[in-house]
Amino acid sequence: MPTKIILSSLILCIILLAACQEEEVETSTPSVTDSLPTASPSVVTLDAKVFDEGGVVLSGELITDGSISDYGFIFSADSIFDEYSDNLIFLEDPPKLGRFEASILSSLRGETTYFFRAFIKFGEETIYGETKKFESSGSRCPIISRIAPEQGHLEDTIQLFGKYFGTSTYSSSTHVTFSNQYSRIISIDDSVITCVVPETIVEHQHRVTVTSMGKSAAIPFSLYSPLIELIEPASATFGDTLKLFGQHLDHVAERNTIMLGNAKAEIVTSQRNSLEFIVPDELAENIPSLQLTSQLQTVNAPASFSIILPEIVNAPECSNAYEEITLEGNYFHPVSHQNRVFIEGVKAEVLSGTTQQLIVRVPFGPFPNGSGRIDIGVTDTVVTTEQQICIQDPWLMISNSLPFSFYGDVGTFTINNRVFVVSDPEDYQDQNLYLWEFDEETISWTKETIPFNVQHSGTCVGNGSKGYVYTATSTDNFWEYDPATTTWTQKPDFPGARRDKPTSFSVNGNVYVGLGTDFEPYFEVDYFDFYKFDASLNQWIKVSDFPNDPYTRGRTEASTFVIDQAAYVVGGARTTGSYSAWKYQPSEDQWVSIADFPDARNYTSAFSLDGKGYIANGSPVGGGERKECWEYNPASNTWSPFFDIGHKSRFRGFAFVINGTAYVGGGSGGRYDDLTEYELYKLRK
Structure with missing residues (x-):
């Protein structure tokens, strides 16, 4: 008994002593036993399960537990792994002993060998399992569930939602296209792509396609319609x-x-x-x-x-044709030639200008009333204004649309203030000559058919009551026109040789025809003979020949005018020395020389007015056309320059006087685009 008590007391003392020593350890230097390291956890790489439709499940096992911060798998197409560039898969579930798995359904290439191994992170240390491999069948096909927004603008940022997109923003294995244009990807994970609508697309409706590892999915997208x-x-x-x-x-x-x-x-x-x-x-x-x-x-x-429509606030009161004038106003087109200015409906040439001023060239005409309203247009609109301008030209163009094309044609004749022109029509396919009567009031013409053959090289003249035409044919070559009945009557043939472009005039009711040239023979024949047709006797009578200058050739298409029962023959020159002019006095059957014309000229037109004679236009021997007009004063036997006819030169035109007003028209300006043959000018009174 005492022995058991002693033993028990001894054990109690040992326990108390140990407790005291333990308390001291907590406040003193640690023991060697407490400083020994804890055993590290370990991981094993198991296997890979590959799916036919794409993707793989990787398996590993955590053998021992410990303080693991992360775990998962690393895989690569290369057996030498780099955790900074290869694919790392971190598992989110808390680590626990036993088997763990990771599904990889994107970012895999088909028919490619991949290497993989499990890993765990323990403190600062990464522990890997054994490296294994698998043969990839590729990734799962991307699935797009929605796009937000479904409409957008160029360069807008949009998002695609779905799965199997891939995991790397910088990887070339996944891309987004709008039709065939690549989009810039801002960020990407396996279920969300943030990208930009490319500015290079060319259509507003698209299929936005996500392509990952060669497999694609698409969803509609469109740009907003502008409003x-x-x-x-x-x-x-x-x-x-x-x-x-x-x-x-x-x-x-x-x-x-x-x-x-x-x-x-x-x-x-x-x-x-x-x-x-x-x-x-x-x-x-x-x-x-x-x-x-x-x-x-x-x-x-x-x-x-x-x-805003243009307006004209100031314009000159009068001007000559083809003169430059200044128009002032507002809202003119800043490009001067884009302004359209019309004077009496005729387009004027705009030379220069600003939005408030235009420099304009007045057109030639026609100005049948001697003045014109100024209108201005920009774009497709013409503004009618109240601005009027008078045309001061002595010769006023009253028409540029004659229904006939007069170029050295047969000529004109006047009967009781009725004017007739023998010429061919505007239609060049019609080779006939017609009789055209002029209506002074309406500036219009009436056409009549000529019932016989007449050549362009003929001539015509009126004797006050009838008109007469020499046809320049060999037979049936002289006809009389009665304006009262509009009928033609054949008269005795011209007794002289057939000729082209003879000269004709009428004094005291008698008709005179002479001069001219026969152009049909190989060697041309000039004629100087003259004949009188007495209408009352219906017969021809030979009169004095035209004076023949042995140093010059004959006269062809010479011009004539009649003053005080005397006829004057001018022009028709065929050589440079033929500038003489002559007066024929029927009462004495005599030719009298008058003052020479200023130059040797042919293809002129002539008329008489208020006791004076006029020679218009023509062409000097040697070529060129003239717009000038010369006045002959029989009292002083002198030639003086008169007003130019229009602003374009011409020759082979016609002239006539009706109701005390002179008219000149037709002729050629020497250029195919001059169109002078369709113009008619009137001398202002």
């Missing part, structure tokens, strides 16, 4: 800046286009809800249609704007 709401101001002029308000406009000015009719406007600034543009100088319509192309779509404005 035009308002254009301000409602009226403007060229070069003004207008503002268009709307929605879904492109914020990059160069990607917007505004067409005003067929003219392209310059876009100055652009925002999503407005843009500014300049009214182009090339605008062709006063109220142009406005077409906007933005976001790769074209829309029409429900309402456009209008061009």
Whole structure:
């Protein structure tokens, strides 16, 4: 008994002693036993399960437990792993002993050998399992569940939601395209891609395609349609800046286009809800249609704007044709030739100008009333103004649309203030000659058919009551026209040799025909003989020959005028020395020389007015045309320059006087585009 008590007491003392020593250890230097390291956890790489439809499940096992911060797998197409560049898969579930798995359904290439191993992170240390490999069947096909937003603008940021997209923003294994244009990917994970609508796309509707590891999925996407709401101001002029308000406009000015009719406007600034543009100088319509192309779509404005119409506030009272005048006003086109100025409906040439001033050349005419209203137009609109200008030209063009083309044709004759012209029609395919009667009041012409053959080289003349035509044919070559009955009567043939372009005139009711040249023989034949047709006797009588200058050739298509029962023959020159002029006195059957004409000239026109004779236009021997007119004063036997006829030279025209007014027309200006043969001028009284 005492022995058991002693033993028990001894054990109790040992326990108390140990407790005291343990308490001291907590406040003193640690023991060697407590400083020994704890055993590290370990991991094993198990296997890989490959799916035919793509993807793989990797398996590993945690053998021993410990303070594990991360765990998972690393895999690579190379057996030399690099945790900074290869694919790391971290598992989110808390680590626990036993088997763990990771599914890889994207970022895998097909028919590729991959190496993988499990790993755990223990403190600063990474512990790997054994390296194994598998043959990949590729990734799962991407699935897109939605796109947000479903509509957008160029360069907008959008998001694609789904799965199997891949995991690397910088990897080339996944890309997004809009049709065939690549999108810039901002970020990507296996279920969300954030990317940018490419500015290079060319259509507004697309299939947005996600392609990962060669497999693709697509979803529709479209750009917003632009909307035009308002254009301000409602009226403007060229070069003004207008503002268009709307929605879904492109914020990059160069990607917007505004067409005003067929003219392209310059876009100055652009925002999503407005843009500014300049009214182009090339605008062709006063109220142009406005077409906007933005976001790769074209829309029409429900309402456009209008061009402010020009106005003329000051113009000269009078001017000559072809003279430069200055028009002052507002809202003229800044490009001078885009302004259209009309004087009495005839387009004037705009030489220069600004938006407030135009320098204009007055047109030749016609100005049948001697004045004209000035109208101005820009784009497709002509503004009728109240501005009038008088035309001061002594010779006034009253028509430029004669229904016949007179170029050295048979000629004219006057009967009781009725004027007739023998000429061919405007239609060049019609080779016939017609009789045209002039209506002075309406400046119009009436055509009659000539019932016999007449050549262009014939001549005609009136004796006051009838008209007579020499046809320049060998037979049946002289005819009489009665205006009262509009009938033709054949008269005795001209007794002289057949000839071209003879000269004719009438004094005291008798008709005289002479001179001319026969152009049919190989060697031309000039004639100087003259004959009188006495209408009362219906017969021809030989009269004195025209004076023959042995040093010059004959006269062809010479001009004549009659003053005080005497005829004057001028021109028709065929050589440089033929500038003499002659007076024929029927009462004495005598030719008298008068003052020489200023030059040797042919193809002139002639008329007499108020006791004086006039020679118009023509061509000097040696070539060239003239617009001048010469006046002959029989009292002083002198030639004086008269007013030029119009502003274009011409020859082989015609002239006549009716009701005390002289007219000159037709002829050629020497250029195919002069069209002088269709013009008619009137001498102002």
